[in-house]
Amino acid sequence: MPEKEIYYANGQFIASDTPAVTLKDLSVQRGYGIFDFFRFQNGKPLFLSDHLERLQHSYRTMRLVPNESLDELAQIVESLILRNKLTDGGIRIIMTGGDSMNGYDLGQTQTFATVQPLQPIADSFPRTGIRLLTRNYQRQLPEVKTTDYLMAVWLQPWMKEHNGDDILYHDNGCIRECPRSNFFMFSNKGSLVTPSNGMLKGITRKNTLAVASKLKISIEERDISVDELDHCKGCFITSSTKRLMPVHSIDGKIVSGELLGKIEQIWYELIQLENSFL
Amino acid sequence: MPEKEIYYANGQFIASDTPAVTLKDLSVQRGYGIFDFFRFQNGKPLFLSDHLERLQHSYRTMRLVPNESLDELAQIVESLILRNKLTDGGIRIIMTGGDSMNGYDLGQTQTFATVQPLQPIADSFPRTGIRLLTRNYQRQLPEVKTTDYLMAVWLQPWMKEHNGDDILYHDNGCIRECPRSNFFMFSNKGSLVTPSNGMLKGITRKNTLAVASKLKISIEERDISVDELDHCKGCFITSSTKRLMPVHSIDGKIVSGELLGKIEQIWYELIQLENSFL
Numbered sequence: 001m002p003e004k005e006i007y008y009a010n011g012q013f014i015a016s017d018t019p020a021v022t023l024k025d026l027s028v029q030r031g032y033g034i035f036d037f038f039r040f041q042n043g044k045p046l047f048l049s050d051h052l053e054r055l056q057h058s059y060r061t062m063r064l065v066p067n068e069s070l071d072e073l074a075q076i077v078e079s080l081i082l083r084n085k086l087t088d089g090g091i092r093i094i095m096t097g098g099d100s101m102n103g104y105d106l107g108q109t110q111t112f113a114t115v116q117p118l119q120p121i122a123d124s125f126p127r128t129g130i131r132l133l134t135r136n137y138q139r140q141l142p143e144v145k146t147t148d149y150l151m152a153v154w155l156q157p158w159m160k161e162h163n164g165d166d167i168l169y170h171d172n173g174c175i176r177e178c179p180r181s182n183f184f185m186f187s188n189k190g191s192l193v194t195p196s197n198g199m200l201k202g203i204t205r206k207n208t209l210a211v212a213s214k215l216k217i218s219i220e221e222r223d224i225s226v227d228e229l230d231h232c233k234g235c236f237i238t239s240s241t242k243r244l245m246p247v248h249s250i251d252g253k254i255v256s257g258e259l260l261g262k263i264e265q266i267w268y269e270l271i272q273l274e275n276s277f278l
Numbered sequence: 279m280p281e282k283e284i285y286y287a288n289g290q291f292i293a294s295d296t297p298a299v300t301l302k303d304l305s306v307q308r309g310y311g312i313f314d315f316f317r318f319q320n321g322k323p324l325f326l327s328d329h330l331e332r333l334q335h336s337y338r339t340m341r342l343v344p345n346e347s348l349d350e351l352a353q354i355v356e357s358l359i360l361r362n363k364l365t366d367g368g369i370r371i372i373m374t375g376g377d378s379m380n381g382y383d384l385g386q387t388q389t390f391a392t393v394q395p396l397q398p399i400a401d402s403f404p405r406t407g408i409r410l411l412t413r414n415y416q417r418q419l420p421e422v423k424t425t426d427y428l429m430a431v432w433l434q435p436w437m438k439e440h441n442g443d444d445i446l447y448h449d450n451g452c453i454r455e456c457p458r459s460n461f462f463m464f465s466n467k468g469s470l471v472t473p474s475n476g477m478l479k480g481i482t483r484k485n486t487l488a489v490a491s492k493l494k495i496s497i498e499e500r501d502i503s504v505d506e507l508d509h510c511k512g513c514f515i516t517s518s519t520k521r522l523m524p525v526h527s528i529d530g531k532i533v534s535g536e537l538l539g540k541i542e543q544i545w546y547e548l549i550q551l552e553n554s555f556l
Contacts, residue, residue: 007301009301016300016301016302017300017302017377018297018300019296019297019298019299019300020297020299020300020301021297021298021299021300021301021303021306022294022295022296022297022298022299023285023287023294023298023299023372023390023392024294024295024392025299026431027305027306027309028299028305028306028311028372028374028390028425029313029370029372029425029427030425030426030427030428030430030431031305031309031311031424031425031426031427031428032427032428032431032432033306033309035307062432063432063435092307092381094301094306094307096306097431099295103370103394104427104430104431104434105434106431112301112306114301114302116381137418140415140418140428140429141428141429141432146309146428147306147307147308147309148308148309148426148428149307149308149309149310149382150308150309150310150418150419150424150426151418151419152308152382153304153308153310153375153382153384154310154340154341154419156382156383157341
């Protein structure tokens with residue numbers, strides 16, 4: 001790996017600490033940006049086409065018009081991995097509203113990509129689980145992967161004070177997602193339930209549903225009320241960075257581990273899916 | 279005025295098109311930033327101490343720790359006006375979460391300031407009024423002047439398609455604010471009513487309340503329901519950029535102009551307040 005990471009900024013490769021964004025850019029002035037993030041392992045990006053497709057959905061919904069095609073973005077990703085001499089890490093492609101003439105109307109979309117080294121996710125099942133804290137909050141434009149993490153970043157000290165590992169957003173009692181993960185629950189009838197509205201549809205969420213279907217687990221994509229958590233048979237969250245993490249407790253109440261074995265099966269199948277890229 | 283505006287970035291004065299923000303900055307990665315904006319006229323910033331006080335409230339609430347004291351910021355403002363050889367314009371001070379080690383925890387706060395030429399606001403009362411469109415939306419952390427204008431920028435094409443000049447946010451029927459202005463209504467009893475919860479308290483809002491009090495107008499700071507608009511005797515919005523604009527229509531329905539004379543009185547008194555700085 002070079003001394004400093006090498007990033008991509010609008011057609012150029014730059015050192016990671018080189019300023020690349022002007023003060024007129026709508027990301028700085030108005031928080032207007034989208035991104036996608038994915039891991040690479042042994043130099044191979046995982047589920048790249050899924051991530052690029054979601055990126056396209058995000059930039060189109062936000063009316064951003066990048067100069068780069070999806071094929072060109074895939075080449076930039078490959079180039080970033082090679083130039084940074086990394087085998088395992090994460091890549092973030094960011095697109096912003098660009099330099100605005102009046103601080104409000106969109107300018108030319110700016111495309112950036114950053115890279116960071118990451119250890120591959122451990123290959124032993126994370127049995128201990130994480131502690132979630134619920135919070136009433138609905139993300140704006142939830143189906144788009146915007147750069148709006150204002151609330152999540154702002155809540156970090158609160159979360160740590162209350163011994164939480166992550167936050168579970170609900171919209172007036174209706175569970176949505178964690179700031180960077182999707183939420184799954186085994187209902188008291190043994191179905192795997194996950195929200196499908198008011199949240200971002202993760203790539204690992206999609207893979208989890210595919211795997212569960214293969215394992216003949218009954219699936220329900222529907223709203224989950226906070227009250228329903230008391231009677232569930234197990235919960236977990238999924239994300240590209242964490243893959244799958246069982247939930248140990250929610251607001252201090254221990255979550256049932258009755259179907260932990262099934263969660264471990266899903267976790268195992270997710271690794272098999274990842275391995276198909278290597 | 280120099281060929282390019284001169285901006286401020288962390289202790290340095292730079293040309294406006296010089297990239298100043300790195301890709302690790304939490305404004306670019308996570309939309310984490312605050313700002314304040316004010317006009318200057320004849321080279322004199324208007325209500326500067328009010329704006330700096332609100333800026334301090336914003337950065338403290340968001341746990342940002344700038345290197346610059348409020349006195350130093352006032353000097354930077356003065357310097358920006360002189361260096362840009364401008365008599366009339368607007369200045370925006372922006373603070374961001376800085377370069378984050380993990381893309382989530384706050385780094386060293388970055389302080390930026392931009393300047394733009396602006397014509398002084400016309401000194402004739404804007405009798406025609408603006409057309410508002412209501413939209414169900416509650417800003418997150420509404421009492422802080424964050425850089426989160428994702429929804430406002432995203433709604434611009436919708437607004438123009440529907441012949442609106444600005445958007446009036448309500449939270450499930452409870453009126454809050456416009457994206458960049460505060461809202462006032464004369465009730466059917468002739469009181470001046472303005473929301474005081476779930477919105478940003480503007481400096482021109484504060485001045486308007488002071489002026490209305492001086493004019494012996496009865497004031498109510500309370501929630502306004504969307505339904506109440508049908509029976510009002512006039513509405514207007516206030517902001518540093520627009521000063522005061524009467525509302526012509528809301529969602530296509532013409533707003534009563536019964537107390538337009540009182541609105542003009544307030545408008546006139548606001549100019550007198552501004553003139554006390556010149």
